[in-house]
Amino acid sequence: MTEVMDLIRRLPTYMRLVWALLRDGRVPPQQKLILVGIGAYVVLPIDLAKISQDKDQLRRDIATAERLLGDRLDDVRDTVGKFRTPGRRTTGRKRGST
DSSP states (O other), rough: HHHHHHHHHHHHHHHHHHHHHHHTTSSSSHHHHHHHHHHHHHHSSSOOHHHHHEEEEEEHHOOOOOOOOHHHHHHHHHHHHHHTTTTOOSSSSTOOOO
């Protein structure tokens, strides 16, 4: 049960990582399509009982995504880490406003 809870705790980090990868221009469109496919595979069949029983499959899916991203994964993690740096200040303006 603790493994499932650990996976649930890391889910927001994985979601931010996927969002950053989808927005990153350095990631080829084919790999973005793979990410979208994996996300659809994980999200669409919303059967909580099956997810709790099939945690090994979910881990394999995440490992496959990490393997497919290859060397780019570390670069993207570094980029996401910059956004999560404590003490980062915002100007309070909306994006695109002058």
